[in-house]
Every structure is written in C-alpha cells, then in structure tokens.
Amino acid sequence: MSDVEILFLIIAVVTLLAALFVVTTPNLVHAALWLILTLFGVAATFVLLNATFLAVVQVVVYIGAIAVLMIFAIMLTRRVMKDSGPQTNANWGWAALLGLTLFAGLTFVLINSGAADASLPALAADVDPLVQLGQELVSPNAYVIPFELASVLLLAAMIGAIAVAWKE
C-alpha cells in the first residue's frame, strides 16, 4: 500500500471511531468533544481530496461555530443528576439494526457499482480549483442563485433563531 492509502486508512479509522463515540457516549460534553475530532477527520479527508478551501471552511464553520454552539447549548440545558442515566431510547436496537443494514446495503451497491475502477484525474497545473470555485459561485451562468438563496436562508435562520430563543 502506498503512503497516501495508509494515511487515508488512519484518518478513516480515527474519524469513524470518534463518530461511534459521538453517538454512544452517555456524557454529552464528551460527545461534543468527540464530534470535534470527527469534524477534524472530515477536514483531513477534504485535504486528501484536494479540496483545501472546504477543509478550511470545515474547521472554521463546523469546529469554530457549530461545535462550540453545541457545547454552549449542552452547558445551558444540562441537568447533572439526569445526565448519568442511559442516553438511548427503547428503540436503540432497531436503530442499530437499521444503521447496520443501511451500511451493508450501501457497501454492497458501491462494491458492485464499478466505483473502484474510477481513475483519479490529475489536477491541471494552470487551473486552480479554488479560483474556479470562487468565480463559479458568483457567476450568473453558474451558481449565483443557489449561493444567494443560501445567504438568504442563513439570514432567515439567524432571525428565526433569535425570535425562537427570545425571552418574553
């Protein structure tokens, strides 16, 4: 195996173990910290895929904003006495079965899909994907409308969050 394959396997195993702890740890603060490790692993995967801008955005937005917001919410709603009991509901067995079935089914489909034969195209030396992404996100011929819609959605969500959490 080449170096990059070993690197990918290490990142994948660490990320999946951290994700497993996110969904199984009884202590929610610990789960949020494992979530941060998972998000770092996904950022490292983006680096392996040459999507460096998305890796930076992953660290800034997911770890810098979303994970910290989660930790804030956990701290604000924590009841120390009730956090010690089991954190799964009565249907966790069915949920685990469904998750395993979905994973097995997806893996079966993927192995038979021919995705393993997809070749890795070389990055062009003269075209920077980051420049291309930036131009296409604001180009009228490409993704300016989804991009602006996402901005409006964020604004609406921000106002909605303030309105919902407002204390009368």
Added chain:
Amino acid sequence: MISLSWYLIFAAALFSLGLYGVLARKNAIAILMGIELMLNAININLVAFWRYGDLANIAGQAFAVIVFAVAAAEVAVGLALVISIYRRRNTVVAEEIDLMKW
C-alpha cells in the same frame, strides 16, 4: 492511489453512524449531532465525486459550500428551539416533548 469506493464506503459508514445517533439518542442536542454527522458524510460524497469526475465541473464543491450554509442554519434554529423548549418545559429529552402528540 486511493480508490473512489474507499471514500464512498467511509462516507456510508459515517452516514449510518449518524442515522443511528438520530434514531437512538434521547437528548435533542445529541440528535442534532447525529444530523451533523450525516451532513458531513454527504459532503465527503460530493467532494469525492468532484475529485474523481470532471475536474472542470466544480458543482461538487459548490454544493458542498451550500450544504455548509444549510447545516449552520439548521443548527442555529435547532439549538434555539432546544433552548426555548428547555426554558418552558425544563427538558431536552425528545420523548418528553409530546405536547403536539395525540
């Protein structure tokens, strides 16, 4: 060379773990964490298909950026709802929030 199917199987495993978290967790904030895992799995898929497909077509990365925005919006509203419910009913357990359940 890392095969495309490795990335896809990795993303499938992450998605399945997120699905388990959403279905099995009691705490509403933990359910939101499961949703985050699922959205991250989708982003890995989008970027992997961009990398192994036509590099001139940047759609995979563009939609990953939009998924980031939607995830941020979802977490902001979701956590505001959780905090509001906690203030009114003093619980964040999803099973106990059954005011609208008949």
